Amino acid sequence: MNAFDVLGDPVRRRILVLLAESERRSGDIVEVIQHEFGITQAAVSQHLRVLRDNGFARVKVDEQRRIYSLDAQPLQEVDDWLNRFRSFWEPKLSALETEIARGKKMRQS
Numbered sequence: 001m002n003a004f005d006v007l008g009d010p011v012r013r014r015i016l017v018l019l020a021e022s023e024r025r026s027g028d029i030v031e032v033i034q035h036e037f038g039i040t041q042a043a044v045s046q047h048l049r050v051l052r053d054n055g056f057a058r059v060k061v062d063e064q065r066r067i068y069s070l071d072a073q074p075l076q077e078v079d080d081w082l083n084r085f086r087s088f089w090e091p092k093l094s095a096l097e098t099e100i101a102r103g104k105k106m107r108q109s
Contacts, residue, residue, distance in 0.1 A: 003077040006054045011037055011047050019057060019070035026059075026066040 007013055011033060018024055018032060030044045048068065051057040055074045060067050 001050070001054050003054075003074050004081075006050060006056060006074070007078065009047065009050075011039065011044070012051055012056075015044075015047060015051060016056060016070065019068055023067055023069035026068060029068060 007016075014033065014036065015029060018029060026045070026048065029048065030041050033039065033044045033047075034041065048057065048059075052059055052068075055071055058069050058071050060069075
């Protein structure tokens with residue numbers, strides 16, 4: 001499965017956001033995902049397995065708990081692909097940054 005296949009699912013993207021914030025116990029991930037998506041613990045476990053099997057998440061066992069953390073390496077594939085398109089939005093973002101700075105300067109005056 002390539003990075004885009006893994007990231008194509010909103011549940012897996014949400015789990016990655018959670019893991020980007022901090023490492024988490026599997027039970028904590030299940031609790032958040034069940035609340036937000038209304039899916040079963042088994043379904044969440046399946047998504048965690050896809051993330052783990054495809055290198056997006058690492059897991060360590062702490063007694064009877066599984067602790068998940070983000071492995072950002074597979075996101076390099078996404079970054080490499082997006083790099084082709086950065087030239088389309090970087091000038092616009094730079095112009096926006098200039099306008100924001102100009103607005104802040106005007107408010108301070």
